[in-house]
Amino acid sequence: xxITVLGAGAWGTALAISLASKNQVVLWGRNQAAMTNAxxxxxxxxxxxxxxxxxxxxxTADFDLAMRHALDDGLLIIASSVSGLRPLLQQSxxxxxxxxxxxxxxxxxxxxxxxxxxxxxxxxxxxxxxxxSGPSFAQEVAQGLPCALTIASQSPALCQLVVxxxxxxSLRIYSSDDVIGVEVGGAVKNILAIAxxxxxxxxxxxxxxxxxxxxxxxxxxxxxxxxxxxxxxLMGLTGxxxxxxxxxxxxxxxxxxxxxxxxxxxxxxIIQELGHVAEGVRCAQAVRALAQELKVEMPITDAVAxxxxxxxxxxxxxxRLLSRNAKIESI
Numbered sequence: 001x002x003i004t005v006l007g008a009g010a011w012g013t014a015l016a017i018s019l020a021s022k023n024q025v026v027l028w029g030r031n032q033a034a035m036t037n038a039x040x041x042x043x044x045x046x047x048x049x050x051x052x053x054x055x056x057x058x059x060t061a062d063f064d065l066a067m068r069h070a071l072d073d074g075l076l077i078i079a080s081s082v083s084g085l086r087p088l089l090q091q092s093x094x095x096x097x098x099x100x101x102x103x104x105x106x107x108x109x110x111x112x113x114x115x116x117x118x119x120x121x122x123x124x125x126x127x128x129x130x131x132x133s134g135p136s137f138a139q140e141v142a143q144g145l146p147c148a149l150t151i152a153s154q155s156p157a158l159c160q161l162v163v164x165x166x167x168x169x170s171l172r173i174y175s176s177d178d179v180i181g182v183e184v185g186g187a188v189k190n191i192l193a194i195a196x197x198x199x200x201x202x203x204x205x206x207x208x209x210x211x212x213x214x215x216x217x218x219x220x221x222x223x224x225x226x227x228x229x230x231x232x233x234l235m236g237l238t239g240x241x242x243x244x245x246x247x248x249x250x251x252x253x254x255x256x257x258x259x260x261x262x263x264x265x266x267x268x269x270i271i272q273e274l275g276h277v278a279e280g281v282r283c284a285q286a287v288r289a290l291a292q293e294l295k296v297e298m299p300i301t302d303a304v305a306x307x308x309x310x311x312x313x314x315x316x317x318x319x320r321l322l323s324r325n326a327k328i329e330s331i
Contacts, residue, residue, distance in 0.1 A: 001165045004070035005077045012079025013048040014138035020054040027059045028066035035061040051142040067095045075099050081277045082106035089122035099128045105186035106279040107286040114183045128158040133186040134237040135245035148172040150237050152182035181233030184224040190254045190280030192216035193246040197258020198314050219298045226294045254280035
């Protein structure tokens with residue numbers, strides 16, 4: 001199958017490497033010099049150094065070439081951040097697209113829309129569309145270590161196409177029709193990873209981490225059902241699975257943000273040192289506002305947003321959470 005991946009960051013590059021094991025893949029990035037170098041040295045030295053690009057993977061900054069590769073029966077995969085999704089869709093929709101999948105996790109900051117809602121606004125309902133999500137660190141996927149993802153779409157045909165294209169010995173692909181549940185789980189877990197990073201950075205222990213993750217899952221569940229998603233989806237890869245990985249894995253960018261906040265670093269310094277997008281930062285503000293609008297109780301999310309945007313100290317964040325009144329445990 002012909003596949004184009006728009007976005008040559010770490011995750012886009014890693015997935016392109018995996019897909020190239022049995023597909024013809026074009027990896028597009030907007031930086032001409034970086035893509036020319038990647039094509040020449042067969043490595044994305046800026047975002048995913050140390051991993052060779054397969055011979056049947058073309059790295060390019062030529063947008064028209066990349067888009068034409070994915071037309072007809074091909075597959076377009078958008079590997080941008082949530083903030084970059086709409087601009088890429090607007091740039092892409094002049095082409096007769098048939099199948100589109102996105103990898104980003106979060107809510108659009110200005111509109112508080114989930115990715116599938118942004119896609120619907122820009123492309124309408126004629127294009128088969130779906131979210132590919134799940135617990136996945138780019139470095140491990142590029143290395144060929146085992147990983148499982150979920151393709152969520154209202155189109156069984158698209159789900160099967162993605163399974164056929166991506167399923168391999170090291171990458172298992174499951175399917176779901178609950179796009180909302182998959183996207184909410186993937187978005188909010190990034191905020192919770194910041195919270196657990198703060199707790200770990202302050203030395204609060206493994207008990208505290210477990211409590212934050214568990215009550216964080218309750219927050220995800222409340223928001224998910226309020227938006228029309230299925231609770232059982234959160235018991236799978238894109239809920240519990242992604243939450244465990246992002247909150248505990250040392251490769252997690254959002255966890256790193258929390259650890260750095262606990263050290264007293266400013267958000268600007270943290271983002272500069274990270275060098276990559278940490279979606280939980282952008283997502284926290286949008287989710288807090290959405291939760292207030294829907295009257296959904298999300299105290300951990302509110303506390304994280306307070307640290308990120310309201311100059312609340314990390315110690316005060318923890319104190320606020322611990323001083324909440326005792327209640328019956330429920331979602």
